[in-house]
Amino acid sequence: xxxxxxxxxxxxxxxxxxxxxxxxxxxxxxxxxxxxxxxxxxxxxxxxxxxxxxxxxxxxxxxxxxxxxxxxxxxxxxxxxxxxxxxxxxxxx
Amino acid sequence: xxxxxxxxxxxxxxxxxxxxxxxxxxxxxxxxxxxxxxxxxxxxxxxxxxxxxxxxxxxxxxxxxxxxxxxxxxxxxxxxxxxxxxxxxxxxxxxxxxxxxxxxxxxxxxxxxxxxxxxxxxxxxxxxxxxxxxxxxxxxxxxxxxxxxxxxxxxxxxxxxxxxxxxxxxxxxxxxxxxxxxxxxxxxxxxxxxxxxxxxxxxxxxxxxxxxxxxxxxxxxxxxxxxxxxxxxxxxxxxxxxxxxxxxxxxxxxxxxxxxxxxxxxxxxxxxxxxxxxxxxxxxxxxxxxxxxxxxxxxxxxxxxxxxxxxxxxxxxxxxxxxxxxxxxxxxxxxxxxxxxxxxxxxxxxxxxxxxxxxxxxxxxxxxxxxxxxxxxxxxxxxxxxxxxxxxxxxxxxxxxxxxxxxxxxxxxxxxxxxxxxxxxxxxxxxxxxxxxxxxxxxxxxxxxxxxxxxxxxxxxxxxxxxxxxxxxxxxxxxxxxxxxxxxxxxxxxxxxxxxxxxxxxxxxxxxxxxxxxxxxxxxxxxxxxxxxxxxxxxxxxxxxxxxxxxxxxxxxxxxxxxxxxxxxxxxxxxxxxxxxxxxxxxxxxxxxxxxxxxxxxxxxxxxxxxxxxxxxxxxxxxxxxxxxxxxxxxxxxxxxxxxxxxxxxxxxxxxxxxxxxxxxxxxxxxxxxxxxxxxxxxxxxxxxxxxxxxxxxxxxxxx
Numbered sequence: 171x172x173x174x175x176x177x178x179x180x181x182x183x184x185x186x187x188x189x190x191x192x193x194x195x196x197x198x199x200x201x202x203x204x205x206x207x208x209x210x211x212x213x214x215x216x217x218x219x220x221x222x223x224x225x226x227x228x229x230x231x232x233x234x235x236x237x238x239x240x241x242x243x244x245x246x247x248x249x250x251x252x253x254x255x256x257x258x259x260x261x262x263x
Numbered sequence: 264x265x266x267x268x269x270x271x272x273x274x275x276x277x278x279x280x281x282x283x284x285x286x287x288x289x290x291x292x293x294x295x296x297x298x299x300x301x302x303x304x305x306x307x308x309x310x311x312x313x314x315x316x317x318x319x320x321x322x323x324x325x326x327x328x329x330x331x332x333x334x335x336x337x338x339x340x341x342x343x344x345x346x347x348x349x350x351x352x353x354x355x356x357x358x359x360x361x362x363x364x365x366x367x368x369x370x371x372x373x374x375x376x377x378x379x380x381x382x383x384x385x386x387x388x389x390x391x392x393x394x395x396x397x398x399x400x401x402x403x404x405x406x407x408x409x410x411x412x413x414x415x416x417x418x419x420x421x422x423x424x425x426x427x428x429x430x431x432x433x434x435x436x437x438x439x440x441x442x443x444x445x446x447x448x449x450x451x452x453x454x455x456x457x458x459x460x461x462x463x464x465x466x467x468x469x470x471x472x473x474x475x476x477x478x479x480x481x482x483x484x485x486x487x488x489x490x491x492x493x494x495x496x497x498x499x500x501x502x503x504x505x506x507x508x509x510x511x512x513x514x515x516x517x518x519x520x521x522x523x524x525x526x527x528x529x530x531x532x533x534x535x536x537x538x539x540x541x542x543x544x545x546x547x548x549x550x551x552x553x554x555x556x557x558x559x560x561x562x563x564x565x566x567x568x569x570x571x572x573x574x575x576x577x578x579x580x581x582x583x584x585x586x587x588x589x590x591x592x593x594x595x596x597x598x599x600x601x602x603x604x605x606x607x608x609x610x611x612x613x614x615x616x617x618x619x620x621x622x623x624x625x626x627x628x629x630x631x632x633x634x635x636x637x638x639x640x641x642x643x644x645x646x647x648x649x650x651x652x653x654x655x656x657x658x659x660x661x662x663x664x665x666x667x668x669x670x671x672x673x674x675x676x677x678x679x680x681x682x683x684x685x686x687x688x689x690x691x692x693x694x695x696x697x698x699x700x701x702x703x704x705x706x707x708x709x710x711x712x713x714x715x716x717x718x719x720x721x722x723x724x725x726x727x728x729x730x731x732x733x734x735x736x737x738x739x740x741x742x743x744x745x746x747x748x749x750x751x752x753x754x755x756x757x758x759x760x761x762x763x764x765x766x767x768x769x770x771x772x773x774x775x776x777x778x779x780x781x782x783x784x785x786x787x788x789x790x791x792x793x794x795x796x797x798x799x800x801x802x803x804x805x806x807x808x809x810x811x812x813x814x815x816x817x818x819x820x821x822x823x824x825x826x827x828x829x830x831x832x833x834x835x836x837x838x839x840x841x842x843x844x845x846x847x848x849x850x851x852x853x854x855x856x857x858x859x860x861x862x863x864x865x866x867x868x869x870x871x872x873x874x875x876x877x878x879x880x881x882x883x884x885x886x887x888x889x890x891x892x893x894x895x896x897x898x899x900x901x902x903x904x905x906x907x908x909x910x911x912x913x914x915x916x917x918x919x920x921x922x923x924x925x926x927x928x929x930x931x932x933x934x935x936x937x938x939x940x941x942x943x944x945x946x947x948x949x950x951x952x953x954x955x956x957x958x959x960x961x962x963x964x965x966x967x
Contacts, residue, residue: 187689197647199643199644199647201633208691208693208694209689209690209691210630210688210689210690210691210692212574212689214630214631215631215633215641215644216631216641216643216644217641217643229565229641229643231625231630231631231688231689232569232570232571232573232574232625232688233565233567233568233569233570233621233622233625233641234532234564234565234569234571234576235564235565235566236564253575
């Protein structure tokens with residue numbers, strides 16, 4: 171179920187709460203990189219799962235597991251946070 | 264290695280080390296083969312580890328005073344220190360009968376109360392300590408160097424955070440004194456004046472030791488009746504040991520065991536936050552650092568635990584007050600969960616307690632850290648890694664410690680970052696100051712004397728200073744072999760009459776490679792520096808008194824040692840337009856510095872301004888040798904011309920001892936039998952008689 175997100179992604183929109191890059195591993199782990207020094211990202215390192223089409227549950231920096239909507243289009247993915255914030259990543263390689 | 268009832272096997276690392284770390288003994292004087300050479304006993308002192316009650320009172324500000332703590336951590340490589348300052352309140356005393364109220368500065372915290380806990384609203388500064396007595400000092404004082412980082416809180420509640428600004432570097436030469444009444448140790452009290460980078464006294468600092476711990480906090484544990492309290496890992500590691508490992512004096516308040524479930528077994532973040540507010544035993548975070556741990560059966564938003572007091576979960580805008588853990592989550596029945604698979608979380612003390620420490624770590628401002636299997640890694644990652652070949656089964660692969668980076672953060676991040684109710688979760692490590700671990704330590708026993716060759720120089724002239732590093736102790740000591748700017752060990756700064764500071768440094772700084780010599784007691788190393796420009800521009804750009812600080816740095820047992828000295832030099836104003844023009848040309852030409860340092864005809868601009876200075880009667884004595892040095896050395900097709908060089912040097916030529924030695928070498932290179940060589944040798948022999956120079960200079964001239 172993790173398949174649509176597996177891989178390395180680079181952020182393409184301004185969303186300071188989310189990391190510059192995220193790597194979703196096939197085994198359900200994810201890790202990130204974040205160069206911006208002003209804020210620690212909500213996604214730092216942990217686990218994720220895709221419980222159904224277009225939904226991903228991510229363990230976050232304070233250990234809350236938060237469900238996001240996502241939509242993959244070509245090499246881009248758009249996530250929608252519970253508060254409606256949208257942010258996008260582009261797949262690398 | 265023992266195995267407990269729950270099947271948990273302690274890790275090979277064992278429990279955290281006690282705090283403070285074992286205190287190294289002062290070095291003993293070494294036996295000497297000849298009894299006549301036995302030095303008198305040296306008086307060593309060292310800065311006691313722990314928390315000091317600190318007060319900083321700025322000069323000429325009778326109603327401004329700051330209190331706080333200085334934390335001194337002892338470790339294998341020496342000491343690391345940091346501090347925080349809170350502004351002392353002022354009240355207005357009504358005098359009645361139409362008289363205006365009088366401002367009164369309130370008293371400071373009592374040293375008898377131990378580690379001070381002060382109001383967050385009074386928080387002002389973080390002290391990023393860059394220099395202190397890392398091991399032992401000979402004598403009764405040392406220099407404390409620090410940066411003062413001012414914290415400006417953003418408008419609104421504490422959840423809005425704030426910003427940091429470095430207000431500059433300061434030093435305080437602090438001496439041990441007898442503590443005033445009330446301090447637990449009369450002999451661990453220090454005081455000294457604080458100076459800014461220009462050497463101006465800006466205030467007074469006092470430090471009195473109050474605790475072997477660095478910080479203190481309370482962890483309150485409330486729970487629903489059926490949830491276990493997370494008191495330890497089942498193998499001897501409890502909250503006290505966790506705190507001791509990072510210098511925190513943690514008191515556990517095992518409090519309510521009857522918290523009611525508001526909506527069934529599973530709790531939302533908001534319900535946990537509300538229970539914390541309703542059930543905690545104390546809520547004044549300005550009087551106590553109290554972290555709340557709530558234990559419930561299950562959680563809506565996660566499996567094992569959460570530090571809910573962040574982002575939208577912080578309903579009262581007071582960040583990081585508490586966390587909640589789940590006792591009735593059942594670990595999956597899969598291989599990664601090792602010896603606790605299928606076990607209810609509260610029945611597995613090791614991972615259950617670890618999660619409580621992990622979530623409390625978030626409340627202390629820490630983020631996930633996967634660099635090891637310590638407290639701030641995630642349980643899932645640790646459990647998953649137990650399947651790696653050779654790994655102990657989970658939870659035996661838990662490391663019962665903070666990663667060293669996190670331990671340092673807990674010891675030395677600013678109060679306002681780690682204390683509950685301070686800066687919000689999500690504040691970046693990168694924007695928060697923290698003291699460096701490896702400090703430059705002052706090498707007591709060596710004294711650096713800085714003496715200007717001339718007390719006053721004309722505007723535009725280079726300033727020559729003699730430096731002498733002397734072993735003032737009774738034992739042999741290592742020291743840099745060379746104090747010249749080309750040697751790599753010397754750098755410094757010049758404060759001009761306006762207080763602006765400009766640095767100077769060698770072209771290459773590599774203290775690790777600085778050759779060392781052993782100085783016998785009373786023995787010295789001497790050299791001279793000719794100062795004109797630094798990377799910030801001219802070092803002496805104004806008329807008036809300039810303060811020159813010379814620092815000698817070298818590597819000592821893997822740490823950077825430092826000795827410094829100061830001298831004042833008067834720069835006199837331009838006497839006429841010609842002098843002013845020549846001086847301006849020199850000061851505005853970067854190549855002029857290279858002419859002093861390395862010389863060479865390729866420095867076209869530098870050669871031109873030096874030659875112009877030699878033509879000016881005021882500046883000529885100060886630049887004559889610089890031009891003579893160039894002329895005496897072959898460059899490309901141009902032959903060395905010792906006669907032209909000699910003609911430039913007369914009794915008025917300003918030359919440092921190092922330059923006299925260089926001139927002697929010029930004669931030797933050209934041949935002392937030449938007419939020019941004989942002439943210059945005669946001039947040098949006459950000059951060296953009145954010169955306070957080292958034996959090497961006199962020997963070089965005597966050999967001519």
